[in-house]
Amino acid sequence: MTAIIEATGLSRRFGDVHAVDGVSFEIQEGSICGLLGRNGAGKTTLMNLVTGQDFPSSGAVRVLGEDPVENARALTRLCFIKESQSYPDAYRGRHVLAMAPRFFPHFDATLAARLVEDFGVPVNRMIKKMSRGQRSAIGAIVGIASRAELTLLDEPYAGLDAVARHIFYDRLLEDYAAHPRTIVLSTHLIDEAADLLDHVLVIHEGRIEIDAATEDLRGTASTLVGRKADVEAFVAGREVLAREHIGGIASATVAGLSGDDRARAASSGLEVTPVSLQQLIVRRTGGATPAEEVA
Numbered sequence: 001m002t003a004i005i006e007a008t009g010l011s012r013r014f015g016d017v018h019a020v021d022g023v024s025f026e027i028q029e030g031s032i033c034g035l036l037g038r039n040g041a042g043k044t045t046l047m048n049l050v051t052g053q054d055f056p057s058s059g060a061v062r063v064l065g066e067d068p069v070e071n072a073r074a075l076t077r078l079c080f081i082k083e084s085q086s087y088p089d090a091y092r093g094r095h096v097l098a099m100a101p102r103f104f105p106h107f108d109a110t111l112a113a114r115l116v117e118d119f120g121v122p123v124n125r126m127i128k129k130m131s132r133g134q135r136s137a138i139g140a141i142v143g144i145a146s147r148a149e150l151t152l153l154d155e156p157y158a159g160l161d162a163v164a165r166h167i168f169y170d171r172l173l174e175d176y177a178a179h180p181r182t183i184v185l186s187t188h189l190i191d192e193a194a195d196l197l198d199h200v201l202v203i204h205e206g207r208i209e210i211d212a213a214t215e216d217l218r219g220t221a222s223t224l225v226g227r228k229a230d231v232e233a234f235v236a237g238r239e240v241l242a243r244e245h246i247g248g249i250a251s252a253t254v255a256g257l258s259g260d261d262r263a264r265a266a267s268s269g270l271e272v273t274p275v276s277l278q279q280l281i282v283r284r285t286g287g288a289t290p291a292e293e294v295a
């Protein structure tokens with residue numbers, strides 16, 4: 001495997017804020033990597049550093065084997081779609097699609113036209129008059145149809161409805177299968193996107209909290225629910241990622257249960273359920289457990 005992005009001790013500070021705080025990681029060629037984390041975790045800052053739109057305060061990042069800053073050769077090989085993408089005032093949707101091949105040498109205009117139909121984007125409308133979801137769809141279309149060697153999508157579907165998001169997942173995966181490349185996707189909709197992701201990088205307060213294959217993360221944690229005394233007895237001495245109780249009923253999320261552990265939990269009257277990727281990340285990044293996840 002070849003690393004397409006290599007970060008070494010990469011940091012970006014804004015005054016006192018350590019937006020990215022000494023991270024080291026690699027993203028392998030030909031994978032779809034989820035860049036996940038809470039608001040303000042440092043995802044956009046990291047993507048800006050990777051795409052040469054910002055300078056590190058210290059450390060280094062290499063993209064396609066090169067320093068991306070002011071490096072036209074490296075930058076023509078990547079596509080970065082931002083949620084906050086701004087366009088010239090007079091631009092209509094079709095202008096963006098007409099310009100795209102100048103920036104992205106592998107841009108497929110036929111695919112773009114099909115995606116316009118799929119998403120139902122009014123490409124003759126001025127972009128500033130489009131809804132948020134329609135503007136996001138334009139970005140998603142360019143991101144998929146660019147077929148860049150490295151595509152970074154920063155919250156590409158903010159404002160897209162559930163149907164449009166599923167069109168996005170389906171078309172992205174379909175085109176990725178036919179034209180393998182590397183995709184880095186930042187999203188808050190973790191469970192929705194989980195099936196797409198080969199690898200997960202979770203950033204929390206500027207640092208990498210999880211760097212793992214999605215497959216390896218699945219089933220790494222389970223939630224036990226039952227009488228408080230039984231739950232506490234079972235989890236004694238184990239790593240507990242989260243615990244809650246309501247009256248005499250408690251739940252605890254624990255890492256790494258073996259088959260024997262599960263059998264023992266069941267015989268103690270505890271209900272054992274696997275933790276989803278989203279729940280796992282919420283718990284590992286210190287978030288409160290949403291009430292509906294406890295039941």
Ligand SMILES: Nc1ncnc2c1ncn2[C@@H]1O[C@H](COP(=O)(O)OP(=O)(O)OP(=O)(O)O)[C@@H](O)[C@H]1O
Nearest residue numbers: 014017018019037038039040041042043044045046
């Ligand atoms: N230009 C800047 N000046 C000062 N602080 C900044 C600047 N850009 C980012 N930050 C801060 O750096 C931190 C990381 O911001 P960043 O936009 O990278 O987070 P994010 O993970 O993309 O968040 P979100 O999911 O909310 O978009 C935040 O605390 C943010 O306020």
